[in-house]
Amino acid sequence: MTTESLISEIKKKNSFLCVGLDVDLEKIPVFLLKEEDPIFSFNKAIIDATHQYAVAYKPNTAFYEAYGLKGWQSLEKTIKYLNENYPEIFTIADAKRGDIGNTSSRYAKAFFEDLGFDSITVAPYMGKDSVEPFLAFENKHTILLALTSNEGAFDFQTKKVGDEELYKHVLKTSKDWKNSENLMYVVGATKAEYFEEIRKNLPNSFLLVPGVGAQGGSLKEVCKYGLSENIGLLVNSSRGIIYASNDIDFAAAAAREAKKMQQEMNTIIDGIR
Amino acid sequence: MTTESLISEIKKKNSFLCVGLDVDLEKIPVFLLKEEDPIFSFNKAIIDATHQYAVAYKPNTAFYEAYGLKGWQSLEKTIKYLNENYPEIFTIADAKRGDIGNTSSRYAKAFFEDLGFDSITVAPYMGKDSVEPFLAFENKHTILLALTSNEGAFDFQTKKVGDEELYKHVLKTSKDWKNSENLMYVVGATKAEYFEEIRKNLPNSFLLVPGVGAQGGSLKEVCKYGLSENIGLLVNSSRGIIYASNDIDFAAAAAREAKKMQQEMNTIIDGIR
Numbered sequence: 001m002t003t004e005s006l007i008s009e010i011k012k013k014n015s016f017l018c019v020g021l022d023v024d025l026e027k028i029p030v031f032l033l034k035e036e037d038p039i040f041s042f043n044k045a046i047i048d049a050t051h052q053y054a055v056a057y058k059p060n061t062a063f064y065e066a067y068g069l070k071g072w073q074s075l076e077k078t079i080k081y082l083n084e085n086y087p088e089i090f091t092i093a094d095a096k097r098g099d100i101g102n103t104s105s106r107y108a109k110a111f112f113e114d115l116g117f118d119s120i121t122v123a124p125y126m127g128k129d130s131v132e133p134f135l136a137f138e139n140k141h142t143i144l145l146a147l148t149s150n151e152g153a154f155d156f157q158t159k160k161v162g163d164e165e166l167y168k169h170v171l172k173t174s175k176d177w178k179n180s181e182n183l184m185y186v187v188g189a190t191k192a193e194y195f196e197e198i199r200k201n202l203p204n205s206f207l208l209v210p211g212v213g214a215q216g217g218s219l220k221e222v223c224k225y226g227l228s229e230n231i232g233l234l235v236n237s238s239r240g241i242i243y244a245s246n247d248i249d250f251a252a253a254a255a256r257e258a259k260k261m262q263q264e265m266n267t268i269i270d271g272i273r
Numbered sequence: 274m275t276t277e278s279l280i281s282e283i284k285k286k287n288s289f290l291c292v293g294l295d296v297d298l299e300k301i302p303v304f305l306l307k308e309e310d311p312i313f314s315f316n317k318a319i320i321d322a323t324h325q326y327a328v329a330y331k332p333n334t335a336f337y338e339a340y341g342l343k344g345w346q347s348l349e350k351t352i353k354y355l356n357e358n359y360p361e362i363f364t365i366a367d368a369k370r371g372d373i374g375n376t377s378s379r380y381a382k383a384f385f386e387d388l389g390f391d392s393i394t395v396a397p398y399m400g401k402d403s404v405e406p407f408l409a410f411e412n413k414h415t416i417l418l419a420l421t422s423n424e425g426a427f428d429f430q431t432k433k434v435g436d437e438e439l440y441k442h443v444l445k446t447s448k449d450w451k452n453s454e455n456l457m458y459v460v461g462a463t464k465a466e467y468f469e470e471i472r473k474n475l476p477n478s479f480l481l482v483p484g485v486g487a488q489g490g491s492l493k494e495v496c497k498y499g500l501s502e503n504i505g506l507l508v509n510s511s512r513g514i515i516y517a518s519n520d521i522d523f524a525a526a527a528a529r530e531a532k533k534m535q536q537e538m539n540t541i542i543d544g545i546r
Contacts, residue, residue: 022376062372062379068387072345098396099335099369100423100488103295106335114341123371125398125418127425145398150373152400155446159434166429166439173428215373 001118002139003206006090007230009055014266016231017258018056018092018208020238021046021078022063029246039067039074042250044081046242049251051086053262056234058092058208079115090234092208093117096145098126104133112140119143121186121208124170128177135179141206142183146170147198149188149211171201184208187226189217189235195225199232206232213240219261223268231269237261274391275412276479279363280503282328287539289504290531291329291365291481293511294319294351295336302519312340312347315523317354319515322524324359326535329507331365331481352388363507364391365481369418371396377406385413392416394459394481397443401450408452414479415456419443420471422461422484444474457481460499462490462508468498472505479505486513492534496541504542510534 010016021043025033028042035041047057059078064071082091097107097120104122111120112134119141122131134142147157147167157167164172174183187198189211198207207226211217212235219235226233241261245253283289294316298306301315308314320330332351337344355364370380370393377395384393385407392414395404407415420430420440430440437445447456460471462484471480480499484490485508492508499506514534518526 060372060376062370062376062383065383066379066387068383069342069345069349072342076342094372096372096396096399097335097369099333099367100421100425100483103333103335106339110335110338110341114339123369123396123398125396125429126369126421126423127428127430129423129425130421131425148373148399148403150399150402152373152402152404155400156398156434156439156443157400159439159442161429161432161434161439166432166434169432170429 001090005088006055006206009088009090010231013053013055013262014269015053015055015262016233016235016265017054017261018058018234018236019046019050019054019241019258020094020210020236021057021059021242022238023242024063025067027243027246029248029250031248037070037074037077039064039071040077040081043074043078045251046254047082047086049255050241050258051089053255053258054089056090056092057082058094058236060094076115079117083116091118092143093120096121096123098123098130100126101129101133104130108134108137112137119184121145124174131174132178135177135182137182140182143208144170144174144183144185146185147187147191147194149190149215149217153188153191168201171198186210189219189222190215192218192221192225195222199225199228204228204230204232206234208234208236210236213237219264220268227268227272235265274363278361279328279479282361282363283504286326286328286535287542288326288328288535289506289508289538290327290534291331291507291509292319292323292327292514292531293367293483293509294330294332294515295511296515297336298340300516300519302521302523304521310347310350312337312344313350313354316347316351318524319527320355320359322528323514323531324362326528326531327362329363329365330355331367331509333367349388352390356389365416366390366393369394369396371399371403373399374402374406377403381407381410385410392457394418397447404447405451408450408455410455413455416481417443417447417456417458419458420460420464420467422463422488422490426461426464441474444471459483462492462495463488465491465494465498468495472498472501477501477503477505479507481507481509483509486510492537493541500545508538
């Protein structure tokens with residue numbers, strides 16, 4: 001998907017909501033467990049119920065790998081379902097991959113070509129030649145970890161490298177990589193006070209923002225400094241939406257929570273017009 | 274597996290060779306492609322032929338994910354085959370994972386419990402709470418990326434954080450994490466000049482050393498400064514061994530190359546006794 005298509009979908013829906021599909025068999029409604037593929041059945045119901053409020057879906061691969069072959073199959077079915085039924089929706093493989101060049105190419109092929117994701121999250125630690133193989137794919141997006149939402153972000157990411165924090169050094173350095181126009185960045189909602197400076201450095205880049213809701217981040221705070229001219233944000237919510245109910249009404253409850261977030265986003269977008 | 278068992282296997286075989294099972298269907302012998310599971314057939318033959326010279330096997334997950342469901346199945350069969358037939362051999366999932374706490378727990382469960390790997394490689398960028406879920410597993414080992422073998426290592430890993438390089442800061446900081454006795458580190462063979470200092474900081478830790486062979490690293494150089502009292506090294510070779518021939522003799526050729534490395538290692542071990 002082109003960035004333009006993503007922006008147009010955001011404007012059409014007045015939403016920059018990303019729904020995190022982090023499926024845990026212990027948290028989904030019990031009656032789904034007798035289905036042939038409970039994870040896919042759950043995802044399908046959630047997607048069908050929330051798609052009018054969301055512009056992106058983000059399965060985290062850990063939750064699928066945790067169920068081995070079956071989990072991998074559920075992931076394949078989920079992305080196929082999204083691409084066939086909602087091709088206008090941006091898809092993110094939250095995989096946090098990254099390896100030496102020829103190996104990163106393998107991951108890129110797996111997620112972009114074979115599975116058909118629009119984007120993948122990638123860790124920057126191994127540097128340029130570990131990321132560029134992902135950037136080489138046209139109209140595919142590489143979402144580089146910059147400042148993550150967890151406490152551990154303060155262990156290395158905010159440490160000073162020369163006169164700037166490591167995450168800023170990552171932002172700056174990566175702008176010079178080949179096909180860097182295909183880069184987006186992960187910035188945690190729990191680090192709202194950092195958004196002003198990040199936006200100054202990256203006026204146009206899209207930021208994928210986890211950490212709203214269960215992790216404690218505030219949508220308003222993030223938007224205050226994080227919004228760009230083209231919105232430029234994808235704010236993710238996982239648990240707050242997909243586990244709004246674990247009863248027969250789970251999909252309707254998820255839709256209600258997604259709608260609530262979309263309306264908050266709509267109000268914010270209206271406020272800056 | 275306990276570290277003691279690994280050390281005892283190293284001493285028994287006079288080898289600290291790790292064989293990287295990075296299987297590419299375009300590089301394996303053509304006649305294997307008609308097998309039901311060519312990747313597993315290839316791995317089985319390589320393992321059977323080289324196991325007396327190697328103490329560890331390391332499939333890189335990218336090469337399996339690149340083949341989707343079938344690849345994941347081949348990975349499962351490979352680790353199962355290793356654990357059932359060669360339980361004395363140390364197994365490494367070269368997965369370079371790492372995510373926020375509850376997500377890292379998922380990866381740890383998948384690789385340690387379900388697949389049954391002895392260890393996994395993990396990226397340090399997200400800090401302590403992204404790594405500790407892996408460290409929580411008893412007799413399982415977390416191999417943290419420190420100084421990798423690729424050129425991109427110089428983008429961030431060798432940048433000064435305060436008065437020390439980032440990778441040194443990673444080494445030092447991680448020693449204070451809970452269950453840090455379960456840590457090992459990745460240090461690339463292409464960075465041989467760094468081993469002396471690293472060994473000073475980590476006199477007893479095991480280092481997983483990729484980059485010998487195709488990537489240009491030298492076994493002698495690595496050993497000169499990298500060996501510890503208990504050897505403390507796992508030196509990996511992938512392409513140089515598994516693709517020594519792509520004809521009917523591929524397993525014998527792999528055995529020959531593995532034996533050559535084991536003999537070099539034996540000579541080095543004898544030299545320090």
